[in-house]
Amino acid sequence: MNSLVTGRRLARELGEWRSSGPAYRALADRIRVLLLDGRLSSGTRLPAERELSGALELSRTTVAAAYSKLRDDGYLASVRGSGSIVILPGRERGEHTGGNGLPLDFTKAITSAYPGLAAAYSDAVEVLPGYLGHDGFDMVGLPDLREAIAQHYRDRGLPTSAGEIMVTTGAQHALNLVTVSLHSAGERVLVEQPTYPHALDTFASVGARMLSFPVSADGGWDLAEAVLQIRRAAPSLAFLMPDFHNPTGMSMTIAEREHLTAAAAREGTVLIADETTALLDINRGEMPPLACFSPGVVTLGSLGKIAWGGLRIGWIRAPRDVLARILRNRAAQDLGTPLLEQLVATALVRELPVLAASRSRELLVRRDALVGLVRRHLPEWDVRVPDGGLSLWINTGTVSTSALALAARAEGLGLVAGPRFGLDGAFERFLRLPFGHEVEQLRDAVEILARISSRVGPDPLRMPQQAVI
Ligand SMILES: Cc1ncc(COP(=O)(O)O)c(C=O)c1O
Incomplete structure (x- = not known):
């Protein structure tokens, strides 16, 4: 049986989904982000158009057009008796690649295998x-x-x-x-x-x-x-x-x-x-x-x-x-x-102490490289330097990271938008940027971010009042 997301629940997850383009496209894009980063699981039944238009206080035509775009793009299927089901197409699931199919996968905070691992096997x-x-x-x-x-x-x-x-x-x-x-x-x-x-x-x-x-x-x-x-x-x-x-x-x-x-x-x-x-x-x-x-x-x-x-x-x-x-x-x-x-x-x-010491040396270089790159290329982002772990948690100030994740994907960079880390759509302007990757990859990722962030942000809802209309 397919799980169901109610109109009210979906409205909460969507958060501040509007952008400067047409509303139907912004809505379709945001539903796609929720699907891509796991906030909606593949196979979930979307609310009926009328229910969602009520929850979002939006015309039914806009919701219908958003659903139709998702259907055209392969993210929505109509199943007789079950309504509209969101689906993750094979290419997005990364079938055959073992990952999510993107050259720069920053969706996971991970490290490469410990060098002694093959010998241990x-x-x-x-x-x-x-x-x-x-x-x-x-x-x-x-x-x-x-x-x-x-x-x-x-x-x-x-x-x-x-x-x-x-x-x-x-x-x-x-x-x-x-x-x-x-x-x-x-x-x-x-x-x-x-x-x-x-x-x-x-x-x-x-x-x-x-x-x-x-x-x-x-x-x-x-x-x-x-x-x-x-x-x-x-x-x-x-x-x-x-x-x-x-x-x-x-x-x-x-x-x-x-x-x-x-x-x-x-x-x-x-x-x-x-x-x-x-x-x-x-x-x-x-x-x-x-x-x-x-x-x-x-x-x-x-x-x-x-x-x-x-x-x-x-x-x-x-x-x-x-x-x-x-x-x-x-x-x-x-x-x-x-x-x-x-x-x-x-x-x-x-x-473990040997493994930890080796990781520590590696992560020191990578963390500092990423902090330096972000501060240089995206100076308006607020970057704090953690003492450990695998990621920076960046307050971008104004950027909608759901929109950023979608734009990055088109450039081959996989990101997880901030709200995936919170309840009820919080952290839209936050980005988790893992630093476990090699420095070269960190550089490529930040270059992409610098290129697209001005296109994506600032979030229209953070602009002065007239920009919202
Ligand atoms: C905080 C936290 N807990 C658990 C896990 C999952 O760990 P494992 O790969 O051992 O299942 C992760 C992996 O990202 C994690 O970051």
């Missing part, structure tokens, strides 16, 4: 025969890998035993397992705003009622607001990235960690600390994991950013009783993580 293949006598199904993970992960936490000052670790197929899988296990219907979930988009997807998939509190690249976490929300709404879960928050790159101070964990413990809110990006330290220095401050914190980890996303190895660190609950839910999702990858991961986790 070869070594793993060598020891593999020793494991083939067992059935290979294991829902908590290889004992050696769990022990190596536990040791990694002990090295960071957090007492941990292998029994508190479950190996997963990446951190996204870990988040999904935690969410289906710890969230019940009707409960609330507190998220940072902006946040990691697929966390929003996960919480939306269980029908969570989401609340948010702000994080910014200049001010960090609005903890007063977070504590207020926890006290008022007693969310069952709160999802946080205390170490190199995606997308802002911020990290919490010790005092902030203490304050937040104390507030959550008082109200019984379980904090999910996503540490997928925690080892991407460029020039901050060691910081104790959030779980050091409260034993109930559920921590997610991954080798995705530090070693390679394609390895698909992540984990959950949680109190044993919580892990037992998660284990009861796992069989419905999968029956374990592939063995060869766990063997590769065991060697890599034992070497």
